[in-house]
Amino acid sequence: GPSEDLAPLSPLAVPAARAAGCPFDPAPGVERARREEPVTRATLWDGSTCWLVTRHQDVREVLGDPRFSADAARPGFPFLTAGGRELATSKPTFIRQDDPEHARLRRMLTADFMVKKMEAMRPEVQRLADDLLDRMTAGRNAADLVAEFALPLPSLVICLLLGVPYDDHEFFQDRSRLLLSLRSTAEEVRTAQADLQRYLSRLAAAKQREPDDGIVSRLVARGELDFEEIASMGRLLLIAGHETTANMTALSTLALLRNPGQLARLREDPSLIKGAVEELLRYLTIVHNGLPRVATEDVTLGGRTIRAGEGVLCTLNSANRDEGVFPGGDALDVGRDARRHVAFGFGVHQCLGQPLARVELQIAVETLLRRLPDLRLDIPFEDVPFRHDMGIYGVHALPVAW
Ligand code: HEM
Numbered sequence: 376g377p378s379e380d381l382a383p384l385s386p387l388a389v390p391a392a393r394a395a396g397c398p399f400d401p402a403p404g405v406e407r408a409r410r411e412e413p414v415t416r417a418t419l420w421d422g423s424t425c426w427l428v429t430r431h432q433d434v435r436e437v438l439g440d441p442r443f444s445a446d447a448a449r450p451g452f453p454f455l456t457a458g459g460r461e462l463a464t465s466k467p468t469f470i471r472q473d474d475p476e477h478a479r480l481r482r483m484l485t486a487d488f489m490v491k492k493m494e495a496m497r498p499e500v501q502r503l504a505d506d507l508l509d510r511m512t513a514g515r516n517a518a519d520l521v522a523e524f525a526l527p528l529p530s531l532v533i534c535l536l537l538g539v540p541y542d543d544h545e546f547f548q549d550r551s552r553l554l555l556s557l558r559s560t561a562e563e564v565r566t567a568q569a570d571l572q573r574y575l576s577r578l579a580a581a582k583q584r585e586p587d588d589g590i591v592s593r594l595v596a597r598g599e600l601d602f603e604e605i606a607s608m609g610r611l612l613l614i615a616g617h618e619t620t621a622n623m624t625a626l627s628t629l630a631l632l633r634n635p636g637q638l639a640r641l642r643e644d645p646s647l648i649k650g651a652v653e654e655l656l657r658y659l660t661i662v663h664n665g666l667p668r669v670a671t672e673d674v675t676l677g678g679r680t681i682r683a684g685e686g687v688l689c690t691l692n693s694a695n696r697d698e699g700v701f702p703g704g705d706a707l708d709v710g711r712d713a714r715r716h717v718a719f720g721f722g723v724h725q726c727l728g729q730p731l732a733r734v735e736l737q738i739a740v741e742t743l744l745r746r747l748p749d750l751r752l753d754i755p756f757e758d759v760p761f762r763h764d765m766g767i768y769g770v771h772a773l774p775v776a777w
Contacts, residue, residue: 380529385417389427390455390665391403391404392763401690405693413430413677414428414677418494419455420456423593427568428676429644431699433720434689434694440670444669447460448465449671451669454697455557455766458554470724494730496731496734500528510523517775519775520773529624530548533613536616538589539578548617551571551613557765573615574606577593579605580602582595592699594634595675612728615726620739622762622770623732626768627659629752630655637709640744648737650711651740652740653708653714657704657713658695661697666720667686669685670682701716
């Protein structure tokens with residue numbers, strides 16, 4: 376039959392490459408899996424196999440089901456690289472642990488990232504955004520938006536919240552890049568982890584001598600965790616707190632510049648900003664390689680039986696293009712109701728920092744568009760350095776002019 380002419384769908388080697396010229400779209404192999412075989416086999420870097428779960432409904436089922444574990448120490452847990460395995464297993468934090476331990480640790484932070492508390496940060500975030508743009512535009516009409524705006528803004532904010540000196544940003548941004556690079560060896564990851572761990576555990580000790588009202592200091596004052604545990608938690612917050620929002624800011628800017636109709640709509644009606652940010656989160660889905668889990672029991676999903684001990688990758692970017700949930704989802708539409716997106720994950724591990732990310736993204740995008748009405752890309756689109764080599768997608772640099 377005609378289907379014999381097609382290359383076999385399964386197993387798909389992951390991370391699968393995006394198509395040339397379509398840097399905002401998920402890899403064609405993953406898109407095809409969602410349409411033809413939504414729960415499919417995948418092969419990993421070390422030759423092992425796992426399941427790829429590509430539809431919105433199935434992704435939510437896995438992430439909401441306690442029979443799928445986020446504990447990277449369990450046999451069968453899927454890793455994308457040797458470095459990724461080192462990152463998830465050497466000094467585990469609650470993002471790679473299960474309840475009740477996960478819940479016990481996460482609960483210590485829920486008050487710090489509550490919507491109300493983050494909304495109260497708006498004036499401060501706005502002031503930081505304006506300061507950065509003042510500096511970026513002073514006497515110039517071109518700059519790298521990543522280096523001068525998208526990266527420093529969330530870095531400044533998470534430093535403020537944690538009580539980490541922003542003066543050390545080159546140190547922690549450099550280590551963070553190594554931890555999230557798909558090219559890093561296990562050894563490079565181990566060293567970068569150890570550097571950050573040492574730095575944050577010293578910081579915790581310093582906060583004991585000289586307390587302030589940052590999160591690290593308050594975790595020390597609680598007395599329930601030792602410095603090593605506080606350092607692990609601090610590492611997670613510091614990395615998750617700046618890399619993600621930075622990449623969303625830069626990639627959102629680029630996506631809007633590539634969709635001038637949508638950009639014009641948002642400029643004409645800034646009240647669209649909240650919905651537009653949700654749509655950008657959906658459309659861009661920067662956590663792009665699939666959230667890893669491992670089955671602890673046999674589970675039937677999409678007509679397939681996933682056996683206990685088998686790994687699963689939930690591809691959020693594919694789920695967020697599922698046409699059954701987001702009709703015409705391959706197009707960016709700032710007026711769309713995108714609230715059902717899973718860009719922040721789903722279930723007990725759903726992003727703790729999402730109220731902060733929303734405030735930062737709404738302010739960053741709105742302020743940028745308002746203050747730089749002539750904003751444009753300053754290099755050919757083909758030359759934009761996309762982060763195909765990173766666990767968090769985005770652009771390494773974004774030369775813009777105004
Ligand atoms: C978890 C995405 C910003 C802190 C997650 C997860 C996703 C995600 C997909 C789930 C991981 C999993 O289930 O395996 C994003 C995106 C962001 C963002 C797209 C920005 C646009 C932030 C910020 C913080 C943060 C600003 C601030 C500290 C965390 C933490 C977890 C998490 C601590 C672990 C939660 C848990 O395991 O219970 N994030 N995140 N994130 N995120 Fe974010």
